[in-house]
Amino acid sequence: MDIxxxxxxxxxxxxxxxxxxxxxxxxGLRLPPVAGAGFHVVLYxxxxxxxxxxxxxxxxxxxxxxxxxxxxxxGRGHILADHPETxxxxxxxxxxxxGSPIGSVTLGGDGPETRLLCGNYHLDQGRPHPLxxxxxxxxxxxxxxxxxxxxxxxxxxxxxxxxxxxIGSDGIVPTLIDSLLLxxxxxxxxxxxxxxxxxxxxxxxxxxVAPALAAMHDDPAAQWTVESLAERAGLSRxxxxxxxxxxxxxxxxxxxxxxxxxxxxxxLRESDVPLTTVAARTGYGSEFAFAKAFKREYxxxxxxYRRQAKAA
Numbered sequence: 001m002d003i004x005x006x007x008x009x010x011x012x013x014x015x016x017x018x019x020x021x022x023x024x025x026x027x028g029l030r031l032p033p034v035a036g037a038g039f040h041v042v043l044y045x046x047x048x049x050x051x052x053x054x055x056x057x058x059x060x061x062x063x064x065x066x067x068x069x070x071x072x073x074x075g076r077g078h079i080l081a082d083h084p085e086t087x088x089x090x091x092x093x094x095x096x097x098x099g100s101p102i103g104s105v106t107l108g109g110d111g112p113e114t115r116l117l118c119g120n121y122h123l124d125q126g127r128p129h130p131l132x133x134x135x136x137x138x139x140x141x142x143x144x145x146x147x148x149x150x151x152x153x154x155x156x157x158x159x160x161x162x163x164x165x166x167i168g169s170d171g172i173v174p175t176l177i178d179s180l181l182l183x184x185x186x187x188x189x190x191x192x193x194x195x196x197x198x199x200x201x202x203x204x205x206x207x208x209v210a211p212a213l214a215a216m217h218d219d220p221a222a223q224w225t226v227e228s229l230a231e232r233a234g235l236s237r238x239x240x241x242x243x244x245x246x247x248x249x250x251x252x253x254x255x256x257x258x259x260x261x262x263x264x265x266x267x268l269r270e271s272d273v274p275l276t277t278v279a280a281r282t283g284y285g286s287e288f289a290f291a292k293a294f295k296r297e298y299x300x301x302x303x304x305y306r307r308q309a310k311a312a
Contacts (some may be wrong), residue, residue, distance in 0.1 A: 003204065003217050004185060010262045013269070015182040016177050018119030019096075020104035020162060021080070023047070028081035028088030034120040037132075038072035039180065040064070040080065043159040045114030049089075049138070050079040057280065062140055067155055069141040069185045073132065075120055101165060101173040104174025117158060121181055127262065130249055131185075131200040141187050154180055186281040203247040207235035208240060212252065220260045221283045226252050256283075261297040264290070268302055269309040275302050 012229050013036075021029060030052075031038070040049070042064050049070055051059040061084045064070065072078065079088040091105050123132070143152035161169045192201040203209045212229040215222075229252055230240035242250045260282040267278045279290030294302045 004131070004182065004189075006040045006217050007131045008123075008185070010266050011123040011127075011129055011132065012121070013072050014122035014180075015174070016119050016121050016176055018102050018117060020099075020102060021116040021118045022106045023057065023080075023082060023114045023116075024108040025082040025111030025114075026086045027084040028079060029105075029107060030079050030088040030090050031077060031118070032090070033077040036075050036120050036123040036125065037181075038070075038075050038078075038120045039118070039184070040070045041047075041117040041155055041158060041160065041180070042066055042068045043115040043117060043155075045112060046082075046115045047116070048079075048081050048084050048186050049140075050081060052077045052079065059138060064140075065142075065144075067143040067152060069151060069155065069180075069184060069187075071135070071140045071141075071181075071188075073135045073137050074125065076137065078227070080116070080118070082108070082111070083183065091149040092203070101161065101170045117177075119177065126144060127265075129262070130255075134201070135185075135188065137183065139188050141184065141191075148183075148190070151180075151183040151187045154183050189256075199247060203244075206243070206247060209244050209247050210234050212240070212244065213220055213248070216259055217238060218257050220256070220263050221281050221302065223283065224252075224256055257293070257297075260284075261294060264294055264302070265298065265305065268306040278302065 020053070023029065044066055046063065049062045049064060051061070062070070080087055089107070093259045095105050095107050097104050097106070141148060141151060143155055146152075151212065154176055155268050158173065158180070161173050189201050189204065203213065211232050215229065215232060216224060226241055227237050229244075230237045233240050233243075235243065241252060244255075248255055250258070264282045267273060267281065275290070276287050279285075279287050282290065284290035284293065291302050294300075294305070298305055300308065
């Protein structure tokens with residue numbers, strides 16, 4: 001599994017939630033904050049994404065049109081409307097209609113129509129992967145004029161399945177929505193100019209750091225050292241450590257510990273394998289050493305974390 005896929009998989013705590021939003025001007029929809037990350041896909045028409053008053057004074061209203069995709073990193077509250085000045089309302093129960101493959105919300109008057117796919121990804125924001133943490137608060141991607149062809153194709157397929165559901169749509173749409181997140185992040189990474197890239201956008205393409213990251217992700221149980229990773233990178237120990245920390249934002253061994261603990265937490269949430277197995281898969285020679293390291297990171301013993309996750 002590649003680093004981008006693993007980073008997202010490590011944060012996922014559930015399946016995406018989504019709904020079709022159909023608005024006719026004048027319309028305004030106030031969306032409260034959500035746990036995780038929000039997203040919108042403009043399937044047809046135009047609208048505006050407007051920050052809530054006082055919550056994000058540095059963010060400006062964003063005009064959106066057909067094919068545009070928006071990703072809200074922190075799931076912050078916001079408004080969607082036909083115009084920035086249109087009063088917004090919270091969706092009411094009577095405006096919702098269940099449907100297949102997903103339900104819909106209809107609101108507004110009798111003016112020009114806009115159709116969107118809106119939803120959120122359930123991501124653990126308590127310990128976000130640094131790749132996701134590096135993203136801007138709002139990612140706005142346009143897919144018109146041949147930009148981001150894979151993302152554009154996904155948007156087109158989603159629109160087609162939602163407008164004309166057929167046999168299999170109930171399975172196809174959730175899969176496309178799940179894949180959409182990877183296409184969004186890939187498109188954002190592709191937009192970063194190579195000359196000005198920094199952080200993870202640069203690290204994933206760096207000839208020295210990228211192989212070291214891949215090695216840690218491929219085999220977190222291996223007894224990696226700065227020396228062994230530097231040897232893979234073809235650099236001296238000191239040069240590699242400086243380069244890694246400058247791009248990734250933390251030293252190699254700190255990132256390795258973070259990834260081991262992230263991997264362990266996912267195993268505890270999603271499986272019933274014994275703690276000795278979790279310890280072995282994450283590079284710890286004993287259950288005691290693993291439990292001590294895990295409690296230091298999460299504030300809970302592994303068994304307690306597992307019980308809490310399953311109860312949730």
